[in-house]
Each structure stands twice: as C-alpha cells, then as structure tokens.
Amino acid sequence: xxxxxxxxxxxxxxxxxxxxxxxxxxxxxxxxxxxxxxxxxxxxxxxxxxxxxxxxxxxxxxxxxxxxxxxxxxxxxxxxxxxxxxxxxxxxxxxxxxxxxxxxxxxxxxxxxxxxxxxxxxxxxxxxxxxxxxxxxxxxxxxxxxxxxxxxxxxxxxxxxxxxxxxxxxxxxxxxxxxxxxxxxxxxxxxxxxxxxxxxxxxxxxxxxxxxxxxxxxxxxxxxxxxxxxxxxxxxxxxxxxxxxxxxxxxxxxxxxxxxxxxxxxxxxxxxxxxxxxxxxxxxxxxxxxxxxxxxx
Numbered sequence: 001x002x003x004x005x006x007x008x009x010x011x012x013x014x015x016x017x018x019x020x021x022x023x024x025x026x027x028x029x030x031x032x033x034x035x036x037x038x039x040x041x042x043x044x045x046x047x048x049x050x051x052x053x054x055x056x057x058x059x060x061x062x063x064x065x066x067x068x069x070x071x072x073x074x075x076x077x078x079x080x081x082x083x084x085x086x087x088x089x090x091x092x093x094x095x096x097x098x099x100x101x102x103x104x105x106x107x108x109x110x111x112x113x114x115x116x117x118x119x120x121x122x123x124x125x126x127x128x129x130x131x132x133x134x135x136x137x138x139x140x141x142x143x144x145x146x147x148x149x150x151x152x153x154x155x156x157x158x159x160x161x162x163x164x165x166x167x168x169x170x171x172x173x174x175x176x177x178x179x180x181x182x183x184x185x186x187x188x189x190x191x192x193x194x195x196x197x198x199x200x201x202x203x204x205x206x207x208x209x210x211x212x213x214x215x216x217x218x219x220x221x222x223x224x225x226x227x228x229x230x231x232x233x234x235x236x237x238x239x240x241x242x243x244x245x246x247x248x249x250x251x252x253x254x255x256x257x258x259x260x261x262x263x264x265x266x267x268x269x270x271x272x273x274x275x276x277x278x279x280x281x282x283x284x285x286x287x288x289x290x291x292x293x294x295x296x297x
Contacts, residue, residue, distance in 0.1 A: 014053035019212040031244020035121035050108025069116035076104035077280025095132040147179035200237025
C-alpha cells in the first residue's frame, strides 16, 4: 500500500473559503473521484449573501454535494430547482459525449447564515452513453455503534447500501467519532481510498492528520474481498472516507470540464462561450448571479 499526505490549496468559490484536496500535485484522482473541495465551515455576517455561484457548465462528470450545515438552492438547465439541507446529497450528471452537457447555479438560501459542505466531482466513463440528469437524496443509510456515527453517501459499506446513482464502483462514508478509539474501516478489493479530515485528528500508519489534510491510499491489498484500514481517531473527530475503482481511461480537466483529451476541452470552452445549445440555459433576470465565462485552455 502506498500512503501519501495531501495538503489542501485554499480557494475562494462563490464567496466561500474552500480547501481544495483534488486535483492535487502528484494525485489527480481517487477511483473516479476527480475533484474534492471542503467548503467552510463559514458563517455569513452583515450584508453577506453567502454562497453565490453563477451559471456555469459541466461535461463528462457528476457533481456530488454532501451538505453538513446550511441550505443551498440548486437550479439547472434541465429545469430542476432543489434546496439541499444537512444530511442530504445532490447529484447532477452532465452526460457524456461531445453533444452533451449541463449548466447550473448554486446560491445560499435567504436567511441562512452558515455553510459547510463537501463538494466532489465524479469522472464519468466516457465509453458509455450517459444522459444528463439530476437526483436529490434526502435520506441516506445512517447508524451509530460504539460512539461512531456512519452515513453512507454512496456505494456499499458494512452490509448497507446507499441508493445514490453510480456509473462506476464508488464509496463515500461520512464518519463522526464521539469518543477516542481505534477504528477498523472496511476495504473493498480493487479500490483506491482517501480519508479527508474535517475536524479533530486522525493517526494513520504512525502519522498524524489534521483538518484539510487527506490520506491518499493506492496500491491497496487486492488479495481479499474485504480487508480493513486501521486508524486512530481523537474524540470529536469528523472525517470523510472515499474510495473507488480507477477509471479504465485517462481524463484531463480544465475549469469545469472533463474530457479524454485537450481537443475535447477546447471544444467545450468554445461551445460554452458561444452559447451552444448543448448546455441549455437558465434565466438569471432579477438575481445576483451572472453567466460565467470559460477561460481559454
């Protein structure tokens, strides 16, 4: 097993401070997970309008939002409007292929004074014909045992299964530890893993990990269907476990686009900036939002 410590890059997204874990120097993906932001926790004061992300597109990926605090209104070019609240997942699929795409906006709900979320992207298998879609998951498998609360956001873990739509084998588990202890985390054959510390401290393979540090695990043991990952967590520790099978093909990322090669990325930039119909549209009249421009590759 190869173990790497990844440190976040601090960014500002729509007025919210975020810690960007993926892509990272030397590590671009964990399974099909190709993007990982820890947003907040943020408290809005004074005249702050909170999160305000203008209209922007996506191709060949899914956006996956796991909400911890606050409320955010999602609107997309398929006509969906959905408020996401703590303990819920929004999953938007851009579809695959040169003629497919989607666009959306994200805004804090008026009167909501805080935001804390984990935002991920999933690279889609581009050899499959996938249509754009949007799904909201208000309830997910959650249970507590021996002072640890687990929530499966996607995939299968400990004999339980989330209904979250998948096009690749993936895992996402939110883990909140109330009392300090050693944990044995279930490991699936053929998966790469990441453990993102959100609060508290985790010790793995003799090294300490703190908030906005990611344990990246590759070349994991594949001899058994289920092994375990052993770590020690302090009291009041909160972390996110993600994992998945590597994609069968390489991907490249530019701005909000994913493709097989740079030619596909250039085409997406051109199509978006020229208002191509593949991305649909949302009327922004009377809002604080604007239509974002794709930077030239």
